[in-house]
Amino acid sequence: MRAVVMVAPGDVRVDETERPRIVEPTDAILKITAACICGSDLWPYRGADAVDHRPMGHEYVGVVAEIGSAVTTLAVGDFVVGTFISSDNTCEICQAGYQTHCVHRGPGADPGAQADYARIPNADGTLVATPGVPDPELIPSLLAASDVLGTGWFAAVAAEAGPGRTVAVVGDGAVGLMGVLAAKQLGAERIIAMSRHADRQALARSFGATDIVEERGDAGVERIKELTGGLGAHSTIEAVGTQESMMQAIHATRAGGHVGYVGVSHDVALPGRELFYSGVHLHGGPAPVRRFLPELIRLIWDREIDPGKVFDLTLPIEDAAEGYRAMDERRATKVLLTL
């Protein structure tokens, strides 16, 4: 079968590899329908994280091709949405809604989801079936639910976006944009997207942003303060993962407000004293997308949200390398690979 591999930074190839098999009785094998290239894949692509022949892809939708003997909630032929971490969904941590920290957590797709087939451990706990075979037009949105929507949604929930709240969003990548959509859906009164790219600003507005701030860093914080009577946002979504973006999020938030951070942290050290005197709530980390999947699938199925708009480049898997290049060069916000 075909599978995308990052051989080294900047070097992405499509290899022929063996189709994965059931290993544990709780496994399922999926025929992948579509997979994404993730913003977080740019860290190794750019050499910021080590990488050596890594099988790629952790966002996927597909059809169940085979199930292990202990799988009870799925049948061959089901269309499913998966997540980037496998979880049993029954342990105390999962039941509290933190499936990414499941006591039996593991990779979501083995070896990777940018492939014809993938093995999904703990299939009952990890995969959620759609109500039926989706219309092709729904595939991008369902695929978005697998990671970027689920992650943006978690960030908005962690930031306690809701009615009467002003929400600032740091980061205009796919996750930030999905954070805008989530904040809107959760009832936020005002949503300030921080972006200096016209195309992403337009997308942010289409997802519900009411204001755009182009400034960054201290100047960006200053603008947020100006827009909020000097107090700062009630809720801030952080979707970048750098020192600058984290401090921008913390400083843009009023005391007692909430920062939901989901940008994978790179070289960040939060100064204790500054955090202490900020008085903000801080919550985030790898998003427990599984918690939100049933609700997100329902919203997509009922055409209440259209997160699939975030994909601005669709390529067949053979052209995966071009997809990585396009994201790296910011010619694309989010790339969908078809199989």
Add this chain to the structure above:
Amino acid sequence: MRAVVMVAPGDVRVDETERPRIVEPTDAILKITAACICGSDLWPYRGADAVDHRPMGHEYVGVVAEIGSAVTTLAVGDFVVGTFISSDNTCEICQAGYQTHCVHRGPGADPGAQADYARIPNADGTLVATPGVPDPELIPSLLAASDVLGTGWFAAVAAEAGPGRTVAVVGDGAVGLMGVLAAKQLGAERIIAMSRHADRQALARSFGATDIVEERGDAGVERIKELTGGLGAHSTIEAVGTQESMMQAIHATRAGGHVGYVGVSHDVALPGRELFYSGVHLHGGPAPVRRFLPELIRLIWDREIDPGKVFDLTLPIEDAAEGYRAMDERRATKVLLTL
């Protein structure tokens, strides 16, 4: 009048100074009844914070001696409990319960509360009158409400201590002990006090601790995990303010759990990646004691809680220097100064 001054690290004196006067029409002048020495005063005492002839004291109870022309909720003769930050209690931040970040915040007692008299800015917003003149036996508990109880209470609320929760408490100083009391009062199922001092362990148990962990750092975290089925506490109160205590608190908490931190942060830098993958909620800072004062006064007045037990040394103000020494040498947990 008499007033305690920290001339330099380790050098505390009782000076004769001028009695403060009303400056703003929203001020009140208090005749201080009792004041505390604060654990946070040990930072400058030990030379960790700069200090030069600083008037001391920010925890106090007293009797209103004089009010400005704009003060409406207090009368001369009222017995009141104050807090270490003055606040208007009407701005949007105060109304959200974050009076320590009030847009009109300032020092709680000017110049300091370890003195015969102190000026309290924004008296209506800062001071809360007791239902009447308290029995002398209630004075220590009301004084505790002014800071250590209010701070421990905030930490427990920030850590979301409550029914069904296991709460770990890092720090066995007065604030940590008050955190134990608060967690108990908020209905926590299990309260693990981390302490290696027999006297403080006994006090912690008397306030509601169900378990004691003597180990610190990684070993302490390991013990907390052992006591919680490998998962960590639901809620952790951090009441020290060092790198070790912050990391101990974060590591001792399960993913999705809550760390409430109130130890004044000293040389702390939180590693972003570790925080990201911990999945905990982090909230804290200078405690908005004012939010909790009405409820705390009621609990004390009705003899439902007895936080005054935390004072293990009572001295007349003339002996303030001995009070600082006793706390520095850990001969006393918390010192009450009478005036």
